Amino acid sequence: MSFTSAQLAAYVSGVLHGEGETVCCGAEIDTRQRVEGKVFFALKGEHVDGHAYVNQAVKNGCSAVVVERLARTVEVPQIVVQNTREALFALARARRSEMGLSSVIAVTGSVGKTTTKDILGCLLGDNVVVSRKSFNNDLGVPLTILAGEQAECLVAEIGANDVGEIEPLAKLVQPDVAILTSIEKAHLEGFKNTETVLQEKAKLLQQVPAGGFVIVPDFIDLSGVSIDAHIVTVGITETADIVVETGVNEQGFATLGMDGAFITLSLLGEHNAMNAALAIVAVLKSSNSFLIDELLQRASHAKAPIGRLxxxxxxxxxxxxxxxxxxxxxxxxxxxxxxxxxxxxxxxxxxxxxxxxxxxxxxxxxxxxxxxxxxxxxxxxxxxxxxxxxxxxxxxxxxxxxxxxxxxxxxxxxxxxxxxxxxxxxxxxxxxxxxxxxxxx
Missing domain, CATH: 3.90.190.20 (Mur ligase, C-terminal domain)
Structure with a gap:
């Protein structure tokens, strides 16, 4: 799904300088990534100002640039806005409302988000867009959405360091299925305690509609959270909705048993067996196109993200x-x-x-x-x-x-x-x- 430079200006409430019929698709903030045909957003960071890389983005083939000040001798359309970071979010919000995705799965939690997100990508196979690396904030999530315009499925990782960060991201993603991997003592400078961590992470779960699914380990207590979606618990005890067996072999690789079938994962640590189980259940709930045996085999090939065991x-x-x-x-x-x-x-x-x-x-x-x-x-x-x-x-x-x-x-x-x-x-x-x-x- 493409859009014109004139539409881009309208989406981000900016002033267009240049041709209005230029075709654009997707967005990028880093000229080291592939920018051809995409809109380059010149973000001002703590150490780097993206405006210094506008000419490089144009040289690399970007279709248009969104800037806070006009660049000289630039031959592609420029859209001038007050804040390029907010403009990126606005573009993603506008395009998300027009995307016809068959399923959207969002992942949050104190630990295990990125690994679970990558397992989901492995399970869903072709025609799925998955968050790059740990792109889980107000920059990464919009970039993920804008990368998914041609996809059937979208997998978004959503993180937070402080109260109030998850809700706008959850509203942007509009998930059909959400996974909460864990609630632990993380980022406590912002959250202070695990009760606040749960309240913040639950903002994602509350954005899943009544016909959707929330997938959680059975040791997380959601009784105090108002959720419209169906809650599905996964765990090693009989009280879980989906009972699994988790462990590790002598080499440390995770083992997982589900529905009478057993696999050894290419991931280290028993906790990754639970991450894989959560991902498998999420895919089964999001689509009728998969069998559990097929998903288990795909999960066995998932690789660890960089720097994570x-x-x-x-x-x-x-x-x-x-x-x-x-x-x-x-x-x-x-x-x-x-x-x-x-x-x-x-x-x-x-x-x-x-x-x-x-x-x-x-x-x-x-x-x-x-x-x-x-x-x-x-x-x-x-x-x-x-x-x-x-x-x-x-x-x-x-x-x-x-x-x-x-x-x-x-x-x-x-x-x-x-x-x-x-x-x-x-x-x-x-x-x-x-x-x-x-x-x-």
Whole structure:
């Protein structure tokens, strides 16, 4: 579904400069991505101003640009608006109302959103548009919608760091089915407590119409939330609407049993078996075109997103790269997985869990207690919060800038868990080790 540059100006309440009949389809905010035929939105960020890349976007073939100030010597239509970020959202809202999608599935939760979203993409196959990476905010969700104009199905990941962020995104997406993966202590600087987390995440579930479905693990209590859609619970106990069996094999890969059939996933950790189960149930409720055996087989091929329990083997050392982010629940899951796996030596490299607000110290202390139970051979803690939690047997680094001190500790046969909040970028440790081995050879 395409639109003209004149329609674009009307959608975003902007002033058109240039040809009004230019055909546009989709949108982009990054010239490193494919912009040909799309509208380039020049966003002003904290460190980068997209207006500096307008000429590059035109050179790369964009059909029009949306700007806050006119660019000189630009040969494509320009639409001038007061705020390009708000204009992107407005375009997505206008186009969403005209899209004839057969199904729309939205995913939210404290942990597991991106993995579940990627599993859904694997299950639905061709002609589905899935959120890129962790594009789950007021930029990522509009871009996902605008990428789905030619698709039959849309899968949108929806996240939030503070109260009030989910409802406008949920209204934009208009899901038929919504998945709530978990409610945990995450982003507590904004939410303060898990009760508020649930209230905020529930804003997505409340946008699902009466004929739609809300899919949740059976341990999440939605009794205090007003929801029009059918609620379907998934769990390992007989009280769940859909009963499943979850586990891990000796290599740490998740196992899942549903309806008498069993698979081993290509994803590490028992929690990912539940993520897969939630995704399968969502697809079954969104369409009559799939059989559960077919979906189980497709789920077995789903791959881990970057930095989320990725298994990487480098020169005899196996890394569990879970460096994308961290909160108390995901830390516990990763440590439980490490505890079940076999290795010559086990090494734990953990970084601070950020955005925990007033509960930060208590949660880091509790984490240290969990670390002591897994009997790791080497423990490295990175960051001030980890150090203040106190662990006399661990190696402490004040920040991630000194990670090179850890590299010599690794030995062939080691199993190394690397996990911390995004701000620490602990994946650099794996990159340093890999570079060291390249230089040695």
């Amino acid at each position: 990725q298994r990487q083997k480098i020169d005899g050392v196996t890394f569990l790269n879970d460096s994308y982010n961290a909160n108390p629940a995901s830390m516990r899951s990763a440590l439980a997985l490490l505890n079940k796996m076999q290795a010559k030596r086990k090494v734990v490299v953990l970084g601070d869990m950020l955005e925990l607000g007033e509960s930060s110290h208590a949660e880091h202390r509790a984490l240290i207690s969990n670390v002591s139970k897994i009997q790791a051979d080497v423990v490295v803690l990175v960051g001030n919060a980890m150090e203040s939690a106190g662990c006399s047997t661990a190696m402490h680094l004040p920040n991630a800038d000194t990670l090179e001190e850890v590299v010599p500790l690794f030995q062939r046969g080691d199993l190394v868990l690397v996990k911390g909040s995004r701000g620490l970028q602990l994946e650099r440790l794996i990159e340093m080790f890999q570079q060291t081995k390249v230089l040695e050879h």
